[in-house]
Amino acid sequence: MVRDGTGAGTGGSGDEDAAEVFEEHRPVLLSVAYRMLGRVADAEDVVQETWLRWYAADRPAVREPRAYLVRAATRLAVDRLRRIHARREAYVGPWLPEPLVTDYVRTVPDGTERVLLAESVSLAVLVVLESLSPLERTVFVLREAFGLPYGEIAGTLDRSEAAVRQLAVRARRHVAERVPRFDVDPAQRRKLTERFLAAALEGDLEGLLALLASDARLVGDGGGRAKAPLRTILGADKVARFTVAVIRTPVRDLEIVPLEVNGGPALLATAGGRPYAVLALETAGGLIHSVHLISNPDKLAHLAPPVRPVRPMP
Structure with a gap:
């Protein structure tokens, strides 16, 4: 069976293996897509499309399933984000993200990890992310919320690592200037x-x-x-x-x-x-x-x- 992407996985070809591996990584895929799109339904659609790509892939050749799946979900989310920008420009009144139930945060001990998790999905942050370009938003989410290496982000977006670093600097500065500091207790x-x-x-x-x-x-x-x-x-x-x-x-x-x-x-x-x-x-x-x-x-x-x-x- 294919296992989590540390580079040590071997190929598994059965439908059950494909589903088991995908379900293992579904939470992170939904998290990436939601932070990219701000809407649960859109995020779930991206996850479903990612599953179809995973099912049709040459899975035995995939050494790192998590990286493969995150890359696929990210690219699908970027495409969808570009399409829905026009729709949001015609939105009636202010736009706020779709509320995401995060009771799972209670399972994370108090401390830095919990603070980062709460901040990365806060309504204030997601509203500011709406003002970034699709590429800036992607880089910010993958780097700041999930800590992906610049090289991996560059491969996902088909950009140079230097370009990704520049996007990260711009996005980080933009968010820091516009998101007020709130209590996290x-x-x-x-x-x-x-x-x-x-x-x-x-x-x-x-x-x-x-x-x-x-x-x-x-x-x-x-x-x-x-x-x-x-x-x-x-x-x-x-x-x-x-x-x-x-x-x-x-x-x-x-x-x-x-x-x-x-x-x-x-x-x-x-x-x-x-x-x-x-x-x-x-x-x-x-x-x-x-x-x-x-x-x-x-x-x-x-x-x-x-x-x-x-x-x-x-």
Whole structure:
């Protein structure tokens, strides 16, 4: 059977061997594709296309299955990213990534590895990655999130190593200049999220203002399919008032449940058991600086039915 790509693998030709090897590497392929595309459905399509290429490949000749599969998934993601750029330019209102459930982060011990994992899929980072060129985004993801050597990235993109290094420098500088530094302590972020929800449910504007930074902002993504602000809401007072209005709007059978998405705590609102909206916060210095509201139903359909309601809406 073909084994993980350390260079020691030997060829396995059976269908079961092909499936076993592919399933071993499926999580990393989905992770690469999601960071490239910002949408779970697109990432899953890339993984499926990668499987078809793997199944049709001369597998006994592949010495490093992981490298082969990552290369194939990356190239497919780059092609798809170029095609969907035009679609996103016509998007109604602000665009936010599709929320990715990351409860698996809980299995990673606290420390550098967990911080890097959470940051690499954070909504703030993924939004900034949207402003990179497809090649810059690819290099940033493969290098910063997965630590691939420059030479391997160069082979994947059919570019020289020197060109890849230049792309990496530009992408890293671009992201560093645009992504604010947020708290990564999960316990602190969960506590602020819970206090934010409690104040909003009670209609406690003063309580919300005490949690929000003066320059707080709220970004909503309804995609023209659901109610959401078409422009970013700026300022603590406006964010607080909008949040109270939204959360206290009567919706039949609406419940709110805690959920971990994109490496941090979030709130999932459901109506009749179906996903209705996701609210995720970015915090720094013990205050909330950004609120992301995702209500586009196309971006919520993949979320599993909740099982732990916080409390029903009044």
